[in-house]
Structure formats: structure tokens, C-alpha cells
Amino acid sequence: MSAVELEPTAEAGPARTARAAGAFGRLFRSELWLIFGRRRNWVGGLILASVPVLIAVVIKTSGAGEGDSFVFGQITDNGLFVALAALTVELPFFLPIAVSAIAGDAVAGEANLGTLRYLLVTPVDRARLLAVKLGGIAVFTFAAVAVVAGVGALIGLALFGAGDFVTLSGSSLGFWAGLARLALVCCYLTICLVALGAIGLFVSTMTEQPIAAGITVLVVTVVSQILDQLSQLAAIHRFLPTHYWLDYAAVLRDPVNLGDLGPGVASAAAYTAVFAAAAWARFSTADVSS
Amino acid sequence: MSVTDGAGPAPAPAEQAIGVPADGMSHHGTAAVSTSGLTKRFRSGQLAVDGIDLHVPTGAVYGFLGPNGSGKTTTIRMLLGLLRPTAGSADLLGRTMPAAAGEVLPRIGALVEGPAFHPYLSGWDNLMRLDAADRTAPAATAKDRVLAALDRVGLTAAAAKRYRHYSLGMRQRLGIAAALLRPRELLVLDEPTNGLDPQGTREVRTLLAELASGGTTVVLSTHLLSEVEQVCTHVGVMHRGRLVAQDSLGALRRQGAARAIVTTTARHEAASVLTRLGMTEVLVSADGAGALLGDQDPAALVAALVHAGVPVTGFGTTGTDLEELFVHLTGEGFDVSG
Incomplete structure (x- = not known):
């Protein structure tokens, strides 16, 4: 009989856990390879990276403008602010597009290709x-934020150098302290955007159309930002998934009060937990007929 | 021959014709696949599979026949845990699905409704991904497995090519390679020769025969009767969601009306040889003799005739008995079921 020689299933606890972790790691690496090996995603990354380049080149050639916001106004003094400026302008739409596309593709993309049935x-x-x-x-989201910040920091430092890192409070920080603040902003925005990714994962289990899933998440993002503008709806603002995104500005104060990031982190964690659970509830018993 | 219970919307001429009581199939002994009252009603209200009792003996090559839309693929999806049955149960390799999926499915290779892979990955990368997904597969030997699977279906030369550039036949081969990534106890193959050229079809049949002789149980869903006659030991026929017939190929042949026709000058000697072999409805014709083929092996029959000194100048069997039986059972041949 050509029976498979299955590895013993009654392994000791630790060995079994280690092997399970290893098996998870293999599929996880394969997943990352799928995301980062795909040309479409590299093109998306290039578009994200072009924004800080555009900002830096325009300001270098034309100089700082009159009515520039705080972050834009600091660029000529410290190149790290190119990264912060790029994150600020990409946060409402560009970064959500990237996260929505990947999250919408997660399950619906596999269902659409038919590869979902073979995985299962x-x-x-x-x-x-x-x-x-x-x-x-989550890894892709961090990579997207890091690409914007990294390219922004590099071209900013190249064109404007690393002068004083002036905080919103008016104090000046050294280069490494400034870099640490930028890293903190990246982490906060990643947490916020992963919540959006969890919503996308849930939507992705509802359809076999990855594009439709991605657009749905994007619509959620935009509608949330519009509702957040309407003062009449102030009562529900704190429940909107995008409401706390701009709180990263707290990191630019001195001294930094991490407690100011608490509500945003809590909101993102709640959204992530609720929608990951919803995705599981929906997907664990779903009929896969794709 | 086992015929399922005839209550229901489907016209069931087969039952009266074959006249064997319902549930005549014995369910003892080991079964690679065994279902009981397996039913799927979709949310649209469509009854795709209607209380079927599949019985695939271990080691069998089971031809799962039926017109398009008769419920074969829905049944296979339920067996593999992709769809939840509305009613009834399914056992694979002695374990109940879908509860035992994690334990049972690594021992099963499947091709469901055609191959499906990531178009922008190469054949190699696609198989590596599926191998990585199998938590019971040791990582250290992944490359060996992928290499062996590609080699087995003749795709080694195209391993580095992107899947999107594969021809239909190459895609089908990659699907079979995925099913053969690891040694399997059971293969569930849905139309495995679809899109293959005659050469590829022959290769797949040889491969199946090879696997079957090694002890692997094969469930082969197909609508090609020639495929069933060449490789299968058992047959199940689906029609409008019901299993209208299920038995060994020999037993089904007995139900069919195929006749052996011997062309010879020694007509009466030939007829007596056929009678001696226990064949029925032996007739002497102008240029030879004939009888109901039953489950006789045509090759052995010719040997017996020659051994008895009958000068055989021609030998043949009439019609495709299975085809006649199939049309008889489904009443409509290969038309799409509604």
C-alpha cells in the first residue's frame, strides 16, 4: 500500500508547538513572497515613493511657501520633515488605497483564481x-508606510540636510531623537492602517471579486473621513475608523505624551479584533464554491 | 447492482429496468469513501445533491460518471470539506469530514474543477507554495517533492515558466502534479484529462494505472465513458443529483447488453465454446457465432476459442455497453441536467 508515511502526530508538546510554528512560518513566508514578489505591488510602492520625491524637489526648487503648514514649513531646515509631510498627504487616500488593494485581495483574490480551494x-x-x-x-502596511517615510527621509536629508528638528512645542531635538519620533509616527500609522486592513480582510471573505472588496474598503475610508468633518455628527466621531489617524501629531510635541496616542491605538485594536473575528465567523463555515 | 431509492422528482426508469432493491450495496468492509444520505441544497433552493450513498472500496478506481450539472463536483466539494452538506455525512479514509479534515486531507490528493494557480508565479513557485501550506510536509525536502511531482507529469522543462504562459494541457498537468506532491492514499480527480492531447491523455491513464496498482484508491469524475472502461474497476452514475447506479464495472457490464461476435468458418464449434464458458444467449449466425459478453474478458475469450481449435478470423463486441446503460439510466445521454 502506498500509504503516506505521515510524521508521527503524537509528538511531545514543545516539539509539536515548534513544528506548528515552523509550518506557520513557511506559509507566512510564502504569503510575503506572494505580496512582495508581485509586480503590481511594486508599481504601487513606486507611486507611494514618488510623493516624497515630488514634495522635496518642488520645495528645493521653489523654496518654502507662504502659507505652509508646520510640517511643510520645517522641511528646508530638516530633511526628515519631508517624510512627515509625505505621510501627512498620503494618509487620507494613497496609503488607504494600498492597504485596501492588498486586504481586498487577501481571500477574494485566492477565491477568484480558484487557488483558495486548493489551499483548503x-x-x-x-x-x-x-x-x-x-x-x-500587517507586514505590507508597515512596508508601505516605511517606504514613504524612508524615501522621504533619504531625499530630504540629501536635499536639505539634518538641521534642528523643531517640535510643535518649539523645542529642538537632535538628529537621532528626531529620527526616533519619525519611527514612532510610522508605528502609530501602521497600527491605524492595519485596522483598515482587518476591515478589508472581512470584506474579502464576503466576495470573490478582489477589486470590489478593495473599493468597498476605500469607500469606507472616504465616508469615514467625510463624516468626521461634519460637526453635527460629533457624537459618533470617536467611533469612526479614521478619526484618530491625525493624532500622530502628538509625537511631534515635546515632551511627547504617549498617552495622547492611547485612544487611536485602542480604536485601531478594537477595529482589528472585531473585524478579524467577523472574518473568522464568516469564513470558518462558509461554502467555498469558487 | 445497487440502485438508489426512486422517490423524488427525477424520472427513474433505471430502477424498474434493473429491478434490484434499494440499498443492495453492502457497506461492510473498508471503504476509502463512504457517504450516507449526503445532500446539498444551495441557498437558491436548488437541490444539487440528493441523499447519495457513495461507497468507494479501498484500492478501487472509481469512475464517477454523470452528465454536466448532475452534482458530481458538488459531491466532491462536500467530500473535501469545501461545502457543508445540508444533510447526511461523508467519511474519507474512515474518518468523518469535515471534522477530520486536518488529519485526513494530507493523505488525499485532489483536482477539483480544473487546475487553479497564481498566474504570475512559475509552476515551480506555485507547487512550493502549496507544499508550504501543508503543515505535515517537512520543509527540508520540499524541493525534492516539487521536483519529483513536476517530473512525474513531464513538466520539468517548464518549471520556471510563469503559469499564465502555460497551455491548457500544461495547466492540467500542473494540477495533477499538485495532487501528487506527496504519496497519497486517495486521489480525487475531477476530469483529469480535460484539455489534454491524446498523448497526454494516454500518459495520465498510464499514471493512474500505475498509482492504482500501487494501492492508491482513485475517484475519477468524468463524462468520458472510454476513460471509465479503460481504467475503472467501479462505477457510480449520477443523474440530477441522485446516484442512480453504483457497482463494479464487471457487474455493470453484466447489466449491459453487449455481445461478443466471433467471425469464423467453424460456427458451431465456436458456439459450443461460448456455451462451455457459461455465456448466455449464444446464437449461430451466417458467418460465425455470438453471445452476451457479460463480465467475460474479451482477450481471454479469444484465447479460449483459439485454444479449442476454432479458426477465428474476426472478433468484436457490439456497441459500448456502458454507453447504452448510461443513456438508459440517465434517460438523456450527455445533455446538461437542469
């Missing part, structure tokens, strides 16, 4: 698949 009969446990997908979205 391999078998990949459905909860494990969602965990791997959410992990992939």
Missing part, C-alpha cells in the same frame, strides 16, 4: 489562513 484541501485550516493573511496585510 491541502489542507490549510481556515483560521490559520486568516491569521496568515492578516499577518501579510
Whole structure:
């Protein structure tokens, strides 16, 4: 009989846990390879990276403008502010587009290609698949934010050098302290955007059309930002997924009060938990007929 | 021959014709696949699979026949845990699905409704991804497995090519390679020769015969009767969501009306040989003799005739017995079921 020689299933606890972690790691690496090996995503990354380049070149050639905001006004003094300026202008739309596209693709893309059925009969446990997908979205989100910040910092430092890092409070920080603040902003925005990714993962389990899932998430983002503008709706503002995004400005104060980021982190964590759970509830028993 | 219960919307001429009581199939012994009252009603209200009792003996090559839309693929999806049955249960390799999916599915290779891979990854990368997804597969030997699977289906030369540039036949081969990534106890193959050229079709049949002789149970969903006759030991026929017939190929042949026709000058000697072999409805014609083929092996029959000194100048069997039986059972041949 050509029975498979399955590895013993009654392994000791630690060995089994280690192997399970290894198996998770393999699929997770494969997932990252799928995301980062795809040309479409590289093009998206280039578009994200072009914004800080554009900002830096325009300000270098024309000088600082009259009515510039604080962040833009600081660019000529410290190149790191190119990164902050780029994150600020990409946060409402460009970064959400990138996250929505990847999150919408997570399950719906596999369903659309038909590869979902082959993953499931391999078998990949459905909860494990969602965990791997959410992990992939999180890594991609951080990479997208880091590309904008990294390219911005590099071209900013190249064109404007590293002068005083002036905080919103008026004090000056050294180069490394300034860089640390920028890293903190990146982490905060990643947490906020991963919440959007979790919403996308949930939507992605509802359809076989990755584009439709991505657009749905983008619509959620834009509508949330519009509602956040209407003062009549102040009562619901704190429940909107985008409401706390701009709180990263707290990091630019001196001394920095991390407690100011608390509500944003809590909101993002709640959105991530609720929608990851919803995705699981929907997907764990769903009929896969794609 | 087992015929399922005839209550329901589907016209069931088969039951009266074959006249064997319902549930005549014995369910003892080991079964690679065994379902009981397996039913799927979609949310649209469509009853795709209607209380079927599949029984695939271990080691069998089971031809799962039926017109398009008769419920074969829905059944396979339920077996593999992709769809939840509305009612009934399915056991694979002795374990209940979908509860035992994690334990059972690594021992099963499947091709469901055609191959599906990431178009912008190469054949190699696609198989590596599926291998990475299998938590029971040791990482250290992944490359060996992928290499062996590609080699087995003749795709080694195209391993580095992107899947989007594969021809239909190459895609089908990659799908089979994925099913063969690891040694399997059971293969569930949905139309595995679809899109293959005659050479590829022959290769797949040889491969299946090879796997079957090694002890692997194969469930082969197809609408090609020639495929069933060449490789299958057992057959199940679906029609409008119901399993209208299920038995060994030999037993089904007995139900069919195929006749062996011997062309010879020694007509009466030939007829007596056929009678001696236990064949029925033996007739002597102008240029030879004939009888109901039953489950006789045509090759052995010719050997027996020659051994008895009958000068055989021609030998043949009439019609495709399975085809006649199939049309008889489904009442409509290969038309799409509604």
C-alpha cells in the first residue's frame, strides 16, 4: 500500500508547538513572497515613493511657501520633515488605497483564481489562513508606510540636510531623537492602517471579486473621513475608523505624551479584533464554491 | 447492482429496468469513501445533491460518471470539506469530514474543477507554495517533492515558466502534479484529462494505472465513458443529483447488453465454446457465432476459442455497453441536467 508515511502526530508538546510554528512560518513566508514578489505591488510602492520625491524637489526648487503648514514649513531646515509631510498627504487616500488593494485581495483574490480551494484541501485550516493573511496585510502596511517615510527621509536629508528638528512645542531635538519620533509616527500609522486592513480582510471573505472588496474598503475610508468633518455628527466621531489617524501629531510635541496616542491605538485594536473575528465567523463555515 | 431509492422528482426508469432493491450495496468492509444520505441544497433552493450513498472500496478506481450539472463536483466539494452538506455525512479514509479534515486531507490528493494557480508565479513557485501550506510536509525536502511531482507529469522543462504562459494541457498537468506532491492514499480527480492531447491523455491513464496498482484508491469524475472502461474497476452514475447506479464495472457490464461476435468458418464449434464458458444467449449466425459478453474478458475469450481449435478470423463486441446503460439510466445521454 502506498500509504503516506505521515510524521508521527503524537509528538511531545514543545516539539509539536515548534513544528506548528515552523509550518506557520513557511506559509507566512510564502504569503510575503506572494505580496512582495508581485509586480503590481511594486508599481504601487513606486507611486507611494514618488510623493516624497515630488514634495522635496518642488520645495528645493521653489523654496518654502507662504502659507505652509508646520510640517511643510520645517522641511528646508530638516530633511526628515519631508517624510512627515509625505505621510501627512498620503494618509487620507494613497496609503488607504494600498492597504485596501492588498486586504481586498487577501481571500477574494485566492477565491477568484480558484487557488483558495486548493489551499483548503491541502489542507490549510481556515483560521490559520486568516491569521496568515492578516499577518501579510500587517507586514505590507508597515512596508508601505516605511517606504514613504524612508524615501522621504533619504531625499530630504540629501536635499536639505539634518538641521534642528523643531517640535510643535518649539523645542529642538537632535538628529537621532528626531529620527526616533519619525519611527514612532510610522508605528502609530501602521497600527491605524492595519485596522483598515482587518476591515478589508472581512470584506474579502464576503466576495470573490478582489477589486470590489478593495473599493468597498476605500469607500469606507472616504465616508469615514467625510463624516468626521461634519460637526453635527460629533457624537459618533470617536467611533469612526479614521478619526484618530491625525493624532500622530502628538509625537511631534515635546515632551511627547504617549498617552495622547492611547485612544487611536485602542480604536485601531478594537477595529482589528472585531473585524478579524467577523472574518473568522464568516469564513470558518462558509461554502467555498469558487 | 445497487440502485438508489426512486422517490423524488427525477424520472427513474433505471430502477424498474434493473429491478434490484434499494440499498443492495453492502457497506461492510473498508471503504476509502463512504457517504450516507449526503445532500446539498444551495441557498437558491436548488437541490444539487440528493441523499447519495457513495461507497468507494479501498484500492478501487472509481469512475464517477454523470452528465454536466448532475452534482458530481458538488459531491466532491462536500467530500473535501469545501461545502457543508445540508444533510447526511461523508467519511474519507474512515474518518468523518469535515471534522477530520486536518488529519485526513494530507493523505488525499485532489483536482477539483480544473487546475487553479497564481498566474504570475512559475509552476515551480506555485507547487512550493502549496507544499508550504501543508503543515505535515517537512520543509527540508520540499524541493525534492516539487521536483519529483513536476517530473512525474513531464513538466520539468517548464518549471520556471510563469503559469499564465502555460497551455491548457500544461495547466492540467500542473494540477495533477499538485495532487501528487506527496504519496497519497486517495486521489480525487475531477476530469483529469480535460484539455489534454491524446498523448497526454494516454500518459495520465498510464499514471493512474500505475498509482492504482500501487494501492492508491482513485475517484475519477468524468463524462468520458472510454476513460471509465479503460481504467475503472467501479462505477457510480449520477443523474440530477441522485446516484442512480453504483457497482463494479464487471457487474455493470453484466447489466449491459453487449455481445461478443466471433467471425469464423467453424460456427458451431465456436458456439459450443461460448456455451462451455457459461455465456448466455449464444446464437449461430451466417458467418460465425455470438453471445452476451457479460463480465467475460474479451482477450481471454479469444484465447479460449483459439485454444479449442476454432479458426477465428474476426472478433468484436457490439456497441459500448456502458454507453447504452448510461443513456438508459440517465434517460438523456450527455445533455446538461437542469
